[in-house]
Amino acid sequence: MSDVLDADEIAAELPDGWHHDADADEIARTFEFDSYLEGVGFAAGAGGLAEEAFHHPSMTIEWRQVEVRLTTHDAGGVTGKDIDLAERLNELAE
Numbered sequence: 001m002s003d004v005l006d007a008d009e010i011a012a013e014l015p016d017g018w019h020h021d022a023d024a025d026e027i028a029r030t031f032e033f034d035s036y037l038e039g040v041g042f043a044a045g046a047g048g049l050a051e052e053a054f055h056h057p058s059m060t061i062e063w064r065q066v067e068v069r070l071t072t073h074d075a076g077g078v079t080g081k082d083i084d085l086a087e088r089l090n091e092l093a094e
């Protein structure tokens with residue numbers, strides 16, 4: 001079981017571009033792209049990383065942007081699993 005991080009720990013570990021939605025108990029980032037299909041491709045790649053980690057984000061694909069939201073349902077809050085996947089998603093988007 002992963003340990004839930006408190007707000008200070010989340011703030012200290014948040015990868016670039018991500019913010020802590022304390023009300024939703026999630027971390028989130030909206031990735032922006034030059035085209036809708038680039039966003040779709042990113043989401044597909046993110047799905048692959050999610051399956052690899054067996055840790056799955058919520059993703060909303062919109063015009064030239066994808067909002068990604070992460071929390072660890074099994075733990076009831078944000079854990080290191082969310083931070084780790086967020087970092088990998090940042091690398092994917094580079």
Ligand SMILES: C[C@H](O)[C@H](O)[C@H]1CNC2=NC(N)=NC(=O)C2=N1
Pocket residue numbers: 054055056057070071072073074075
């Ligand atoms: C049974 C449970 O759903 C699985 O262990 C995995 C699947 N993907 C998951 N994804 C996320 N975001 N949180 C989880 O707790 C989680 N659990």
